[in-house]
Amino acid sequence: MDTLQKMIRGKFRHLPVVENGEVIASLDIENCLYDVISGIEKTVERESENNLTSPSTFVETLSDQKFQSSLSTIITENSKVAIVMASDPVYVAAKRMKELHVGSVIIMAGNIIQGILTSKDLLMRVVAQNLPPELTFVEKVMTPNPKCATVDTTILEALHIMHDGKFLHLPVIDKDGSVVACLDVLQITHVAISMGSSIHPPPSLSDVGSSTSPNQRRQRSPTNHVGYSNAGGERMVKKFRLSKVLTMPDETPVLDVCRRMAARRVNVAIFTDANSLLCGIVTGKDIATRVVAEKLSPHQTIVSKVMTKYPIFVSSDSLAMDTLQKMIQGKFRHLPVVENGEVIGSLDIKKCLYDVISGIEKTVERESGNNLTAPSTFVETLSNQKFRSSLSTIITENSKVAIVMASDPVYAAAKRMKELQVSSVIIMAGNIIQGILTSKDLLMRVVAQNLPPELTFVGKVMTPNPTCATVDTTILEALHIMHDEKFLHLPVLDKDGSVVACLDVFQITHVAISMGVFDW
Template identity: 60%
Template sequence: MNSGATAAVAQNRRTRSRPPSAASSRKSDDPSAAVANGNGKAPSKPTSPNHVAGERTVKKLRLSKALTIPEGTTVSEACRRMAARRVDAVLLTDVNGLLSGIVTDKDIATRVIAEGLRVEQTIISKIMTRSPHYVTADTLAIEALQKMVQGKFRHLPVVDNGEVIAMLDIAKCLYDAISRLEKAAEQGSALAAAVEGVERQFGSNFSAPSTLIETIRERMFKPSLSTIITESTKVAIVSPSDPVYVAAQKMRELRVNSVVITTGNLLQGIFTSKDVLMRVVAQNLSPELTLVEKVMTAHPDCATLDTSILDALHIMHDGKFLHIPVVDGDGRVVACLDVLQLTQAAISMAEGGSGAANDVANTMMQKFWDSALALEPPDEEFDSQRLVDASFVIFFFRSKM
């Protein structure tokens, strides 16, 4: 590796300090975060926007400006442009400027580097996913989100008459929803406390019912990671002295987008498909000659089996990274999870009931998205007088029930 390339890699390297425990992780209200890769594998036409007035559409979600390039672009040029924009997915357009495909960082790692293709000679259309799923700005938001979750892909193009106008990222939507619900829960707790104070003053004793927000949090995000990690969970492991192309081959073999680097049984670092894109291909480094230890993230943040799904998401959000290794009590890596896997796990928890209890569980995910979309970002500061006034109003109406 030449000195200039080494400096570029060092400058881009993320530095993370491992927290003593997941519970000590700082909670962030910033809904923006870096995210993992994924895309649909089959063509799909958006459902006709036949919905009633007032229902929320895709245009109400957190849309990102999409990077589009001609499908005749080389992989090396595509990676340079993706790195310049700090994005992990690019949309391909045909000669008419219409959407023809999508390529993600995982495609770069598993379809190019792992296959030994030369990035300067390979045309991006050779590795793209053709006719990807897409939606329009008028598609129902809940429909778009469910399409991504069910299809297990993170990126969803938003088009208008075949032309790309934006990109939808499931992780940004998830973090935004969690942030809104948590802020609403905090304000709701303060309001409930005020109501309780009023009731004590007037000698009443009403037991407040559990809120939908708390039900969602309890069922979807409170379970620990131990409930979703099994003996069959795949962990891609390489050694620090392995070259990058070996790491890419391991990702392809296990159909994952990250590897953990260990010495013995101890975690030394993590290397992801986004790192392949940003730190290797975009920096013109050789996948065959560059060792993983030179481009990995050393001593990454990690979770334990007792970490909750919500805390794991917060650790990833606060650190602005996409994957999190999970270690057992002896410090051995038992899993490496990404944001899409955690989203899927949360949904599985919500739908895990049976019988009458499942009547609520079956609609929990839709209630989660609907509740979050209905909330405006709350004010940073409470108006204490309005809070007290509201508590008297609530007390009055409840006393009439």
């Protein structure tokens, strides 16, 4: 906590860590968001347990004064927003950052936010690429259509947005849609910490002692705690952060569906019939394998022809572990959540990674607490057999890797996904990985943009130079990589650098759960 406060007060995004006089690592404020969020949520949970009249749901608890503070409490009349146009040279954007002492600029077209450009973007996309700042236009290197918050967004929601999206600057708009601020992670974290000394972040990696023993947790009287069932204290679905659902009539054209999904940056849409009842669901994989791979016209095809009809759903009171296992066994990346007959949200497997990792780490902590000779550090604990299983235990000789070339049309990539029943393809140039293309990419970058799959080359829409793991990477390390980088497919290399698999989040999570290592 002292270190985190030091980073916030000094506005240090990175802080060297020294051991025995040697720099062993660098602490990144971005990675600390995990702990800040966890600390706030544990405080909510603890205070609810100490209050017999506590609200029955996590959302209701957040209505308590301490946790309902919105971004409007941070924004002042003097809040600085650096604004440039897409046609401005990068040099102008950098100059504006310097003048206002900020780390980002917002790119506007009238009253519409076109993009954002940060100091990190300048480093990675301009200077590192040896592009001339005076001759490079902002639109060529900006991040288009950035995620935004509103003045009513809560502090905790803002932290979640930044943590999940893996960015450090959050544009804020007022009720009229005008940009009123671009908040820095340090500003938001400072307010979160200052909410009160009752916020306790989880133990550090070198301090895995638990303030409450497992036995004490089991002996507590069953009360209506936040997000837990009355029977055995097991966690319920309502404890998860549900994604807001994008709902449309089932007669909507596929092109319109994809455009709305792209605008909302979601990978799932839910459909209702004439009686407003849930009748279907569509994901990026459906678009890739049922539309693109089949050469259907997105403009002329009605979504009811390609959606998954009458999808499985869960209630908000379902047990979390049962629901997660259902998602893994059925390979559902998204699962509608129903309360009182109405769809209130969608459970996203990507967001569950936070809880999967937390469950494993709590088990490490518990087992260390029960063992007087337990290793003193988290890393040492991972040397135990249960936690050192590597990705090589998942990969078989029959592991499917869909491979295409950058010069192939997108249609060929979609066809390959369908043939191998996978949702990603690896783009290779000889033995070198050039990129990865997922079903979500096809939805967002091809169909939603109304690009012709037969005429659009994979190289134009792929994600270049994807993060890879090796066969020696542990299960937990792989989960952390996918959670931190916010993706669902992980290419795996052998010791010679050859691609031996592209693992799906379900394969890795299934193994993690089969370890029997969850303390929820």
